[in-house]
Amino acid sequence: ILNVEQSPQSLHVQEGDSTNFTCSFPSSNFYALHWYRWETAKSPEALFVMTLNGDEKKKGRISATLNTKEGYSYLYIKGSQPEDSATYLCAYTTINDYKLSFGAGTTVTVRA
């Protein structure tokens, strides 16, 4: 994989259901993987920064895992709530970089 890819592009979830989505990235020269939540009319907000293969991080009902050898990360939302509706962006950076390379995001809509 040459760039960051996120799938699916969008998903609709019933309130109370759990969901997950994927971020794929180039595995060579990996240094860190970032997840951001971006609500409409607000700033992107950092959720997690992960650097180690096998990293698992959790913040409330949201958690993330990282596999640097195969180049993917999963974001999980447990018991989705309407306030979880947002676009979730992942971005990676390499050991040679000062920039974040972003995916196009997964837009989550939670229906009450």
Place this chain on the structure above:
Amino acid sequence: DAGVTQSPTHLIKTRGQQVTLRCSPKSGHDTVSWYQQALGQGPQFIFQYYEEEERQRGNFPDRFSGHQFPNYSSELNVNALLLGDSALYLCASSWGTFLNTEAFFGQGTRLTVV
């Protein structure tokens, strides 16, 4: 803490004009990066400033230039505007590099070129 602030929030310019966007980083942060987000895409890296110098640049033409001031605030300048420059411009700040620390983003400046 005011976080990252950007100004203006919206502006409309005509093709060929020049524009300046401004960013004040989060208190304590010394590094500012600029990103462009076109419709349907993820943010694309324009450049990063640290210690008043451009440290890295993305694939953007020379029409895009920037500056960082001693107080760490930053400006993004775009000359000879094209219709394709219409986008949301995001500023992100951090302490040091982004490599293993989170970036803090502003709400962005929505630029429309007509």
